[in-house]
Amino acid sequence: MKKILVLLGPNLNMVGIREKGVYGTETAAAIETEIKDCALKNGFEAEIYQSNHEGDLIDKIHASREAFDGAVINAGALTHYSYALRDAIACVSIPYVEVHMSNIHAREEFRHHSVIAPVCTGQIAGFGKQSYFLAIAALKELL
Numbered sequence: 001m002k003k004i005l006v007l008l009g010p011n012l013n014m015v016g017i018r019e020k021g022v023y024g025t026e027t028a029a030a031i032e033t034e035i036k037d038c039a040l041k042n043g044f045e046a047e048i049y050q051s052n053h054e055g056d057l058i059d060k061i062h063a064s065r066e067a068f069d070g071a072v073i074n075a076g077a078l079t080h081y082s083y084a085l086r087d088a089i090a091c092v093s094i095p096y097v098e099v100h101m102s103n104i105h106a107r108e109e110f111r112h113h114s115v116i117a118p119v120c121t122g123q124i125a126g127f128g129k130q131s132y133f134l135a136i137a138a139l140k141e142l143l
Helices: 027-039 056-065 076-080 083-091 130-142
Strands: 002-008 044-050 069-075 096-100 123-126
Touching: 002 027, 002 056, 002 096, 002 130, 027 130, 044 130, 056 083, 069 130, 076 123, 096 130
Parallel strands: 002 044, 002 069, 069 096, 096 123
Antiparallel strands: none
């Protein structure tokens, strides 16, 4: 069975608590269970890793090159300014699909630009938790 990584950045552990009008009321833990179920239905074993620390995310990206067949990344706010995450993704040869629950292009101006998008295979944004499921479906087609 192919393995995928679902990498979640800063504050994504607070989904269901923070900005409910943007992210909804379903908890991060509940969504993670649904992500794992979706992955299994698509023939993947999924590992979910969340960190509020950029360096930890970079270390996990580096490790992904030998441990996973593909990855989904929601880098949170790091999407918009972390050249370190961008460079880490560029170091690995597995496909990364960038995901955002909200439509980053309909929010504050600073959220409109992703520095990681150029090194990701694609970007899915604005479909709530369904964004993760769409990314898994995309990985299924890619792999």
